[in-house]
Amino acid sequence: MTEPAIILINPNSTQAVTDGMDRALMALRHRGGPPIRCLTLAEGPPGIETDRHVTDVIGPLLRLVERLNAQALAFIDACFSDPGLAELRQASDKPVFGIAETTYRRAAALGGRIGVLSIQESSLARHRRYLEALGLSKHLAGDRPVGLGVTALGEDAPRTLARLIEVGCRLRDDDGAASIVLGCTGMTPYRDALEAELGLPVLDPVLTTANAALATLAR
């Protein structure tokens, strides 16, 4: 008699990242709606940084989704590479949301073109291929790396914020972005300051996707 829930799965195995997502979703819980549970994929790597990482988590993700399907209202694949999204959608009869796809589409629906703040140079090709596949290439104003790894984002906050603002300004001013997508959940704590500074909507993928899942279930 477990209450059915929206189940968010963090495909990396770092519990602290899952805890951060869980904390960020508290405000949504205060708006009523079904429970949102945040799970960590035990078999995942500490961080998903390469194409190989993306491929490797698909099998374990599938098994977890199959096991939890009966108690899920919806699933959130909470990695910005949306690993295995197509496969998960075939494995479950519940809606499955990828945080990158959902956030890119919300940004596009706000009008204007999208700026993406990526962690590293190496993400750009993957993002480009994905936007291509989503049919959103022409909505992209620019995708620029801040040049800081996942853990580095949290190490020196003012430097991180400075980099985010600096790169965000170039997305806004040089590339003509009308909204900014945070390309890594490690950027979440800087969203408010970045939005205040840039004067553009700044979208956090986890919050944006959880809101979309709630809205879909409420349909």
Added chain:
Amino acid sequence: MTEPAIILINPNSTQAVTDGMDRALMALRHRGGPPIRCLTLAEGPPGIETDRHVTDVIGPLLRLVERLNAQALAFIDACFSDPGLAELRQASDKPVFGIAETTYRRAAALGGRIGVLSIQESSLARHRRYLEALGLSKHLAGDRPVGLGVTALGEDAPRTLARLIEVGCRLRDDDGAASIVLGCTGMTPYRDALEAELGLPVLDPVLTTANAALATLAR
């Protein structure tokens, strides 16, 4: 000291259509959040059915948005042709949502391809051009007219439902649609029965967009 609100504008001048939207949004009001006000564009035609109609309402829409901008949290351009969406976004510093764009993107974010239920043959070219402009062409499974005008939709409900199911089935079975978008707000009362029958998510543009506006403001 008027409470700021999400302002939905029905660009046609038929108050009964606005009332229907207002009624459909009641459930969202029960979820808290800011007020949602539904206005009728006095200068609009009774229904927006031609490209000329679309063009003609842009000016009056712009003037209304400019006049209400200070008391708006966001605007919803509540016609499935999203008339003047780009112009409205330039006229206001608040988010402006088009119900077609928002719903197409939400449908795309659910995965799989989109089936559109249109009123008439004559809408198809306009839809195709718009999906092209949005970069969503390849997400389209099919767009099929039910062959009933706006007022006809409400005249003989079982016939309408039968046509919606018949055409919906072809979108699902022949075209491979994984979700259905209702291409006219006159189809709203049939959503539940259609979804039960088709076994696919059926998206109503007004509800979907109001949910998206609430989620964006809650960011």
Added chain:
Amino acid sequence: MTEPAIILINPNSTQAVTDGMDRALMALRHRGGPPIRCLTLAEGPPGIETDRHVTDVIGPLLRLVERLNAQALAFIDACFSDPGLAELRQASDKPVFGIAETTYRRAAALGGRIGVLSIQESSLARHRRYLEALGLSKHLAGDRPVGLGVTALGEDAPRTLARLIEVGCRLRDDDGAASIVLGCTGMTPYRDALEAELGLPVLDPVLTTANAALATLAR
């Protein structure tokens, strides 16, 4: 440390019916309030269609209510015959709601007389006896069968809607009904279209009762 909940029990053993109720209650969960759990009575028949069916489920219902009493805030006896309602109220110190009684009373409180849409001729005598027992006989405008069995309701949706509208119009026009009660949960997906068509409040028993249970607990 299970969260106490409103427990709805579907006295027939068809899980799909329970799932449909669960889905219909999602909108209420978005309004906050305590959890609502939907259970299937394993010992029930696939559908409750005869007086014998009604009698046979009372024993299993009683045992289930006794077993779950400590974790319940309230119970909902989710069959339109309200099987064993009096006995369940004696077995539990929590409020026990019958969906027929609650919906009849809500309809009566709206003013005007009540029209009931029944599945089959054979239900009418049972309904009449029940309204008599509730003291609501004189509030009845009419009770008319649509002549479709439970499963038939879902088989040909336009035919079902046509029958519901046809019979609903006679309840409204010939019998003078000011509100309509859906006498079977298989009619739920047609509520919106029926209400739009008839221009009268159309009450779905499961939603109406869940709302009443929430309001009572919130007292």
Added chain:
Amino acid sequence: MTEPAIILINPNSTQAVTDGMDRALMALRHRGGPPIRCLTLAEGPPGIETDRHVTDVIGPLLRLVERLNAQALAFIDACFSDPGLAELRQASDKPVFGIAETTYRRAAALGGRIGVLSIQESSLARHRRYLEALGLSKHLAGDRPVGLGVTALGEDAPRTLARLIEVGCRLRDDDGAASIVLGCTGMTPYRDALEAELGLPVLDPVLTTANAALATLAR
């Protein structure tokens, strides 16, 4: 562009009574939903205590309801005599709730028979006629006056509570009441203590009716 609201009308002209109702509805406002506005009928007597009072307010009530109809989602006729309820329902196309009718029906839906706490002996015949008209006579366990006028209820709280408990116990023990209806809004502050003491549901008419109106609109 006034936000449509549930409009409660206090048919007596004592603003302090309206304020008390407004205060009691605050908890419901915290649950989201449309605005609830509380108005005082300027033309009413200070308190509605006689059949003549009931008759005299019907005309002014009708005019107020007609004037406010366009901005109302529903009306609440907030006097326990439900003055002019039938007439108001004819004057408005919105749901009109009488607080006595709604509360009696909710109490009946809880199962068991109803005990009514009345102010004075003189109310009993009116209540009896009304329950007869509602078809609820046989649900009445008893109706007992506490023998205190409206203003006296607030003058000596412990005496009032003592009388409410004393009479409530007789409703419960001698008359077999399974729930208690408060027959005067001046009894509202004692509801919690009375419910704790009697161990039965104690229904306040204003809260019960506002909850029913919200639930109906959310349908």
Added chain:
Amino acid sequence: MTEPAIILINPNSTQAVTDGMDRALMALRHRGGPPIRCLTLAEGPPGIETDRHVTDVIGPLLRLVERLNAQALAFIDACFSDPGLAELRQASDKPVFGIAETTYRRAAALGGRIGVLSIQESSLARHRRYLEALGLSKHLAGDRPVGLGVTALGEDAPRTLARLIEVGCRLRDDDGAASIVLGCTGMTPYRDALEAELGLPVLDPVLTTANAALATLAR
């Protein structure tokens, strides 16, 4: 995959007291937000009435908090003596709220001085020491015992209400209190009547603290 919750611990072992708290928190659950679970400390005495009682429950409280820490969003130490509050805060990395401290501070934030309704003479010195420790001594208008033990509060409700009003009036009139704090959870059912009578805010510690915990988590 238990949903994380606010965990209230009743340090006395009387389940009926815990049930009363659980019931009083229902209205807050209707406002959304995370679950609130109410537990009874099995090792506690039936009531916490002496300094020795306060000391004895600290060890069991600590062990319980340590065991539940991973599934808690916050803890509420639900005894007006805030037993072991400092120790619990060291044992957990989650916010730990004492109901006395939280309520005293909320009362102080309302402006004016605070009146405390205590059960017995013997509580006064403990309260005084605690207010001293909290730096709130000068906010105290007065602390007056009603002279009724915990169980006596529920035995003769009108007498209890009379005593609460009598002592409350002296706090208001002789001591100049601008708000009243209920010094025992057995006084909860009288809050509304007392507030209506005194015309001052009357704060119930359990409700006040649960509201503060929700607000803090929502920050």
Added chain:
Amino acid sequence: MTEPAIILINPNSTQAVTDGMDRALMALRHRGGPPIRCLTLAEGPPGIETDRHVTDVIGPLLRLVERLNAQALAFIDACFSDPGLAELRQASDKPVFGIAETTYRRAAALGGRIGVLSIQESSLARHRRYLEALGLSKHLAGDRPVGLGVTALGEDAPRTLARLIEVGCRLRDDDGAASIVLGCTGMTPYRDALEAELGLPVLDPVLTTANAALATLAR
């Protein structure tokens, strides 16, 4: 028939500051509850920086509160100096919240000592006197200026964040603060990043006070 509301008054005349507060309160509006309106005191200086400024706004504040009293549920005096708080409480029969007092008390209720982030050296004496008056002096871990004026806070965000973290660390490590109070509403956008970095609760005065006002009204 204006809906009664919580009225926040920004005592400085800078509309952009009021708009920022209004924006920050959006999340609370999504939790239901009464409207919250944000007003600007036309007669105030652009910023309240000196004791003279504090004194000068009291008269205009009083007149505004008197004028709006009938439509207010509560007032929030939204300047960290709580100008005229005692006088406002005498002028209104509604609860009046000062954002400094409310936030200091909430911080104290979290346990441990409080660190305050002030703008400039010159605020320290005023804060000290105020904490003294509130009886909270001994709860102060430390009060340290970041050395940036109100407008400077927004000019160079990374520098501001760096200063906030640097000074926040000293409050935490050298002074032993267990929670941090933001001493200026210009610091709001940095709250999340600061909380993530420091690992301590960081309280924003406007949000904290609005939450407290909602909780008090919901009592």
